[in-house]
Amino acid sequence: MSALLSDPHFHATHCHALRVRSGHSPDPARRPGLWIEDVPVPATDPLAERRRATELARPGRDPRQVLLRYADGLCDLIVVAPRGRWDRAALNRLAAGEPVAPNDARPAPQAALAPPAPAWGLGGEGPSDPHVVALDDGGDEASWLAALAVTLRRYDPDTPPVIGTDRGGFTVEEAATLGELKPSSATGPALTGLLFIDTTDTTDIIDNTGYSALSGVGETEYVPCLAPPFPLTVSVFRDSGGPRLRCDHLSSHFSAEIADRFVRHLVHVHQQVLHRPQTPPDDVELLDEAERARTAALGRPPRSLTARPASVPGALARIVAAAPERIAVTDGDSGLTYRELDERAAQLVCGLRARGVRAGDRVGVCLERSAELVVSLLAVLMAGATYVPVDPAYPAERLAHTARDAGLGVVITRLPEFPDVADCVRVSPDELAKEPAGGRPSPEKNTSPPPPSPDDPAYVIYTSGSTGRPKGVVVPHRNVIALVDATRDEYGFSEADVWTWFHSSAFDFSVWEIWGCLLTGGRLVVVPYFVSREPDQFRDLLVAEKVTVLSQTPSAFAQLLDVDHTDVSVRLVVFGGEPLDTRMLLPWFDRHPERSCRVVNMFGITETTVHVTEQTLTRKLALAATRSVGRALPGWHLYVMDPAGRLLPPGAAGEICVGGAGVALGYLGQQELTGSRFVPDPFTGGTMYRSGDLGRLRPDGRLEHLGRIDSQVKIRGFRIELDEIRSVLLEDPDVRTAAVLVRRDDPAASATARIDAYVTLSPGGDPAGVRERAAGILPEYMLPATVTALDALPLTANGKLDAAKLPAPAAPRPPKRDTAPAAPAPAHDDLTASLTEIWSDVLGVPVGPDDDFFELGGNSLFAVRIGAALRARGLPSPRLRELYRHPTVRGTVAGLRAVAGQDPPM
């Protein structure tokens, strides 16, 4: 029957329209087929506007002329026709009442499928009103194709631009200068399109008609397409209305803000194409001066920082003086008041000075999380020195590297096996407090050093980059003070708060925990290492100590969510240290609605003093799986820049650069590296840090964190973003957490590269189903070869994902029933045999007597399950810390025997 829609001329994307305003009706007798509509309101009424808009969006196979007659006597004549057969000039003549025959031209066939929405378009729901900008210069079709190609490449360097027109697709190959850019035809889905309408050579018939002369009004509106034929359609007019550009966009592909900005950048680039043809395309500026300033301002937070420059001990002294008897630190059953904390630290200062520590020196601190560790850190600062925290759990090699690299003269530690390093003295806190080397301090001699300046370094924390050895980040006192000042009011920190200290002092999240708490007068609750690794014990501690402020890495928090957390009564959860999958928060919000507990995700970098941005999360945002990490903290600001150091517009992904109050002094002893990462801030004159993290600014100033720039890998020539695969896995309803990595069977052969995924699943989920569903979303080259289900993802000492401890993937291995350990160890006895079997069952891999529990993918949850299985068989079960000490079957058996030898058999 009717085949209206199979006729491309009839489609709104192929029709154009002209509207002409006049003061009188034309003579209907002279216009057969004219539809006359009386609109019972004046032309300016919203109803009149709606009627015009409806008529200007209504396609037709043949020209349609509609006259809207308004109550105020004004009229709009609207002519609609397929532009393939009636061009712009034909519309004019139709409007003038002349008969016009169609030409034979057929429109280019519409691409069957629009390309997928680009990430930078930030599309979704939203308005899709077209907008029009006046141009200085209309250029020609080739100049606009060149400008479009250059602009598109800047927004998305990885996708070769294809620009659609009514005559088919075009691309513009790269060339040495703008002047040499030449369009050539291309196939493929076109994200953007160009309609170039040039009627400058045509006599403007409208002005010569009785119709127009009669009216005296003569306002015209030309709509080049009734619906955008391409997700972003740019129409350029050269006609009597002066050069101008109109942009129509699909809201599913582009937000109105992004479309609006894209057009501004396009126009700026086009100016350069026209007037500076000798410019290399790479040197083109996307943003003009005003736009640069606006984009830079977007990365600044709405609130400004009112910081009082101070040193950490200086600021703490005020807290001590205000309430000396309040508890500052709770460590198990013991506690320290602020006065005790101050006094004990002062004692250690004497010991430090007696050992030659002077202002500006660096002092190593290698202690378990404890009250004495806080005392020691404070003592180092009070001595005017810089603390260098080292985790006692680190391997000896790393401890030695840190001691040497930081030039430590003194290390406060209880670790007997702290490696010997030349010129470095080990001293325990007890020795420092009681027996200062070089004689007792004489009370009459004033030993208190001058207080440190806010600009002095407070600490050096070592971070391991993706490449190379750990490097020491030097952070001054004023940064720590700024961090506290930037958050105190917003989060209402007060002496009523109880904070956990969960993280290793060598991880800068602890800087936030310790000094955020103590500098706002709160009570700091030490979370011992083994409590931090056993979620039920940690939960019990949160309840018992009535903790109000909980700082967590998402990985650690995921483990807490696995135990019943109903009784936890924290009022603030702060996430840091890793990307957060907001969807994992839903079970938390079920128990702890937003009104009782605020949840804040903070994106941060050690080099910018713990945090950079803050995003308060809600159930709504969690359901939407927001990737926003929010806006910068007061005093901090950020930019997203391209590899050449130019600001990128909102939407486009680039390197996150951070300036402001948190920027560290640099890397210890690494001038060159410092110079390349800590660079002049082009807008403030200060220093900014180039993070190596990928992000995009949203038009509202919030940042999306997209992972490490170097997490992009190539597999079989395809550029792959591991984080993208991970987010697809996380969208699966069965998946709770996920990790994705690339492995090579033969490290030398890139062809053997394979993507392995690890997931933790909701009850009833199975990895095969996860992979199958992912296959429906991901292109084949991005689909993980294996999906391995784990009870929990392994964590580093800092509570981040420990990729090195992920087990070998499940799928490529033959089923374990058919597989014996490569070198089967003779089972000497029943205990060894049982333990081997249980380990193997729990870990899902064959186990030999000397295989390392953690290398097999073991973690605290597996350890708990092993313990349960042992108890179920009536066998002794080791405590977690035993397992950490002897992480092999042989070692565990020996340990259990030793215990059994002392005690009666169980």
Place this chain on the structure above:
Amino acid sequence: MRLHGKSVLVTGAARGLGRAAAVACAAEGADLTLLDICADLPGVPYPLGTPGQLEHTAALCRDAGAAVLTAVADIRDTHGIREAVTRAEDRFGRIDVAVNNAGIAAPSGKPVHEIEEDEWSLMIDVDLSGAWRVIREVGGAMSTRRAGSIVNVASTAGLVGYRHFAGYVAAKHAVVGLTKAAALDLAPTKVRVNAVCPGSVRDDAWAEGRMLAEIARALEVPVHEHEKTFVEAQPMNALIEPEDVAAAIVFLASDESRQITGSVLTVDGGFSIR
């Protein structure tokens, strides 16, 4: 605006339910093609719509902001319907919604064995075949466009029997059957077909409806007595207003009901519950 930019065809639009449905669609942003016979029919014992009434409906729709086409056509005449549909497509580009409202309530008022051949045929031709003809004319283009909603105005007489109304009851039951069968045929192309079954609708002065009066006359009872009987039979204890039915039609016309097809929506104050 729930029908913004949509092009809606309403049959039997000169007065009554058709007028109420058209004005309700106009108020939701639709543009309208209004079709009515605008003439009396031999064999129908009461006057049908007039050109003046159709123009009045059009004026009410224009006041509500709609662009309006009117077409005088007999629902029994395929050519007349086709011409109106073609004009609507020329003017509005397409028809998004068709409301099959045209129908007659009489000749009725006699037991089934006394109905004359031509009385029976007239009732079936208008009330059942008229709806099918419109579906035939608009269904193809809707299918090609993979969008569209057809709303058939049936009646509680499409669900239960009424004494002395065998032709009307048979035709309205058949409209319900047509709705279900057409819904299945058109579902693969995303075109929806639904029915509304109004109970006893008040002969509203504004809408100039006269269905209730004509039914009462066919039954040879005073209108107020007939009204009273129906008010008592409808558990909500009131007559249905034309706007109530129009609201159901707007819902089925709009994208809010995009997963509803083949359904029969009663607007009868609970009459058919028992």
